[in-house]
Amino acid sequence: MEYFLQQLINGLTLGSIYALVAIGYTMVYGIIGMINFAHGDIFMVGGFLALIAFLGLLAIGVTAVPLALFLVLIVAMLLTALYGWTVERIAYRPLRGSFRLAPLISAIGMSIFLQNYVQIAQGARVKSLPPLVTGAHVLMDSGKFVVQLTNIQIVIIVTTTVLMLLFSWMVSSTRLGRDMRACEQDLKMAALVGVNTDRTISLTFVIGAALAAVAGIMYLLYYGAIDFFVGFVAGVKAFTAAVLGGIGSLPGAMLGGLMIGLIETFWSAYFSSEYKDVAAFSILILVLIFMPTGILGRPEVEKV
Amino acid sequence: MSVLVPNDPKSAERVSRLDVGGAIKDAAVATVVAFGLFSLMLGLLTQPGPSGQLTISERPKLLIVSLIVVFVGRFLVAIFTRSLRVPLISxxxxxxxxxxxxxxxxxxxxxxxxxxxxxxxxxxxxxxxxxxxxxxxxxxxxxxxxxxxxxxxxxxxxxxxxxxxxxxxxxxxxxxxxxxxxxxxxxxxxxxxxxxxxxxxxxxxxxxxxxxxxxxxxxxxxxxxxxxxxxxxxxxxxxxxxxxxxxxxxxxxxxxxxxxxxxxxxxxxxxxxxxxxxxxxxxxxxxxxxxxxxxxxxxxxxxxxxxxxxxxxxxxxxxxxxxxxxxxxxxxxxxxxxxxxxxxxxxxxxxxxxxxxxxxxxxxxxxxxxxxxxxxxxxxxxxxxxxxxxxxxxxxxxxxxxxxxxxxxxxxxxxxxxxxxxxxxxxxxxxxxxxxxxxxxxxx
CATH class of the missing domain: 1.10.3470 (ABC transporter involved in vitamin B12 uptake, BtuC)
Structure with a gap:
């Protein structure tokens, strides 16, 4: 029971990270119907930028951890958003109206490019950071097993919840959110009634990248290490989360992210940790076969 | 998708004379963006120090060189495609x-x-x-x-x-x-x-x-x-x-x-x-x-x-x-x-x-x-x-x-x-x- 509870907490933390990345996939798919394969690598770039920014702040003498974390959050979100914007501008915008698979292939190229760019710029070794947020609360102690909720887990879950609420509010009640929903329903029609579709799509990428950057920071803090390759597997899992929740649906992405986090954690805890990626990938395949619209997705109508 | 084209101002107005000013503006914008992209990633290097902890070092030369490359590259592209109307290679x-x-x-x-x-x-x-x-x-x-x-x-x-x-x-x-x-x-x-x-x-x-x-x-x-x-x-x-x-x-x-x-x-x-x-x-x-x-x-x-x-x-x-x-x-x-x-x-x-x-x-x-x-x-x-x-x-x-x-x-x-x-x-x-x-x- 205690073990289960502990795994539940770990799973929710991991799931929060996946959920933040999954939002980027689901938004882009919802609006322009492409799988932004490079999104996982944007997440990795966000983590790296946070790492560099943090070390830079330390070097110029900002040592108070809360202040440093806040500044790192801002810097990493802004710069990663810029990466998201640039990637869209260079690799996806010229391809609008090209054949169906072109953006996906371009995105794969972008993903390879970003991985190697970071590898060349910062080296291939795993970069590790000493734990910044320490301390834990003991929730339950049965003598044999102690259930802990660490402060970092609290930070991750709280930040994710706040961002999700903020983001849901943005989509439902701001001008930009309305534009985004309009584009999602019908890009051409939205353009006809005066929505600046190019700008909306750009902003979608910017917001998705900013959220991925937060996920990258959380990943860095939680695991204390990052390397240039983490984006690939994390990206596929976050995409799985988006598909599981129903691609195109925001609550779906959040739900899917949490579910994937939980499934992965429980699988590692009770079966085998070597095959945890297999578990996540198998879920992707099973969901797509038996429930292609996901849990909260709308069925897709095939048009001629 | 042709509906979307008028949104892009660059395709709408094509300047025929040599528009150096416009090209410089384009190049400047690209350089600012590139500075944002590269400042941390290329400008700073994280390396494990002697005690195993990560330390940071500056690489101003690499950053400046890459920014110059972006500026010149974007300038040339702008000149060739916008002003001289040289069609793109493709x-x-x-x-x-x-x-x-x-x-x-x-x-x-x-x-x-x-x-x-x-x-x-x-x-x-x-x-x-x-x-x-x-x-x-x-x-x-x-x-x-x-x-x-x-x-x-x-x-x-x-x-x-x-x-x-x-x-x-x-x-x-x-x-x-x-x-x-x-x-x-x-x-x-x-x-x-x-x-x-x-x-x-x-x-x-x-x-x-x-x-x-x-x-x-x-x-x-x-x-x-x-x-x-x-x-x-x-x-x-x-x-x-x-x-x-x-x-x-x-x-x-x-x-x-x-x-x-x-x-x-x-x-x-x-x-x-x-x-x-x-x-x-x-x-x-x-x-x-x-x-x-x-x-x-x-x-x-x-x-x-x-x-x-x-x-x-x-x-x-x-x-x-x-x-x-x-x-x-x-x-x-x-x-x-x-x-x-x-x-x-x-x-x-x-x-x-x-x-x-x-x-x-x-x-x-x-x-x-x-x-x-x-x-x-x-x-x-x-x-x-x-x-x-x-x-x-x-x-x-x-x-x-x-x-x-x-x-x-x-x-x-x-x-x-x-x-x-x-x-x-x-x-x-x-x-x-x-x-x-x-x-x-x-x-x-």
Missing amino acids: RLISPKLSTSFRQLERFAAPALLGFALVVPVLFYSNRYLLDLAILVLTYTMLAWGLNIVVGLAGLLDLGYVAFYAVGAYSYALLAKNFGLSFWVCLPLAGILASFWGIMLGFPVLRLRGDYLAIVTLAFGEIIRIVITNWQDFTGGPNGISGIPRPSFFGIPFTSDPEGFAALFHLEFTPTHRVVFLYYLILALALITCAVTIRLRQLPIGRAWEALREDEIACRSLGVNTTNTKLTAFATGAMFAGFAGSFFATRQGFISPESFVFMESALVLAIVVLGGMGSQLGVAVAALVMLGGFELFRNFEQFRMLIFGAAMVGIMVWRPRGLVATRTPSVYLEKKKDIPAAIVEEARQ
Whole structure:
């Protein structure tokens, strides 16, 4: 029971990270119907930028951890958003109206490019950071097993919840959110009634990248290490989360992210940790076969 | 999508005179963006310090140089495309290159084939070139196999390397555990790989393009993870070594009196085996090519191409889409299986590291660059791509960077690849090429 509870907490933390990345996939798919394969690598770039920014702040003498974390959050979100914007501008915008698979292939190229760019710029070794947020609360102690909720887990879950609420509010009640929903329903029609579709799509990428950057920071803090390759597997899992929740649906992405986090954690805890990626990938395949619209997705109508 | 164009101010107003000011403005904006992108990533370097903790150091020179490169590059692009109205490279070369490529094809294909046949004679003493040629042919074969799935049937398969792995491991395990010869294992490996293709294909082929791509990617990863972790069966991350080398129809390439050299009264050299391997993979690749060309003229091949163009129309006309997709998948997988067992016998050692996603991406890039559907285009693309890789051998690090950028570049400038035109396999009176513009229109 205690073990289960502990795994539940770990799973929710991991799931929060996946959920933040999954939002980027689901938004882009919802609006322009492409799988932004490079999104996982944007997440990795966000983590790296946070790492560099943090070390830079330390070097110029900002040592108070809360202040440093806040500044790192801002810097990493802004710069990663810029990466998201640039990637869209260079690799996806010229391809609008090209054949169906072109953006996906371009995105794969972008993903390879970003991985190697970071590898060349910062080296291939795993970069590790000493734990910044320490301390834990003991929730339950049965003598044999102690259930802990660490402060970092609290930070991750709280930040994710706040961002999700903020983001849901943005989509439902701001001008930009309305534009985004309009584009999602019908890009051409939205353009006809005066929505600046190019700008909306750009902003979608910017917001998705900013959220991925937060996920990258959380990943860095939680695991204390990052390397240039983490984006690939994390990206596929976050995409799985988006598909599981129903691609195109925001609550779906959040739900899917949490579910994937939980499934992965429980699988590692009770079966085998070597095959945890297999578990996540198998879920992707099973969901797509038996429930292609996901849990909260709308069925897709095939048009001629 | 033409509705969206007026939103882009740059395409609306085209300045005819030399607009240096505008170009400088563009370049300045690009430089500011680049500063944002590069300031942390290139300007600072994180390195483990003496105590093992990460330390940070500045790299102002690298940052400034990269910013200057961006500024000058963007300035030149702006000047050339906006002011001087020099058409983009793509527009300059695409129609001409395409038609001349078509005209060349009649001569180029036999010429290339003839050259391929005499490569071992010309470069007999150059072991390095022979090895490279074998590598190019292996990838050509893989790309021709994937071309059936992606180019003809229009199914994006990102896990193609899984079938390559199945072929390689089938040969390695069958040959090591049961002592079967290469010629027995080759068809078995192909059958096993296509069996896996059908197993994967059966449930997932109802999916649409992008979903299919991700599922095949996941499948490829699953196969690799299972191979890595199933230690007793596959040797895990250490791989399998000591895989039997191929023999000349039973005669081994050794220096024994029973060996190839002694029997044919030649002086023993290891090159015999390399040359044999070269002709082996050439033959396998040519079989792949010939089968594809023949299949395109059979009903199944036509069904593949029809499926690529319009799935709904296909279904309305009574084409069994599931079977059509399955055969494409299984055929493609079978050739990957052949190539895999060739790979295993050539290397003598295989490990999961040879079957990562990057291999799938590389083969896919070759198919895409070749023009998705053109046999000659794919062969030339394999030559260009692997040749390019070899040129950058000394810049190991930058190889994949350029590869990724090239993939984006191809999509942006020449999404139809080198050979953008299509030759229909069925025609009324005269064989007529379908120009690139129409091909492009058809696939939106």
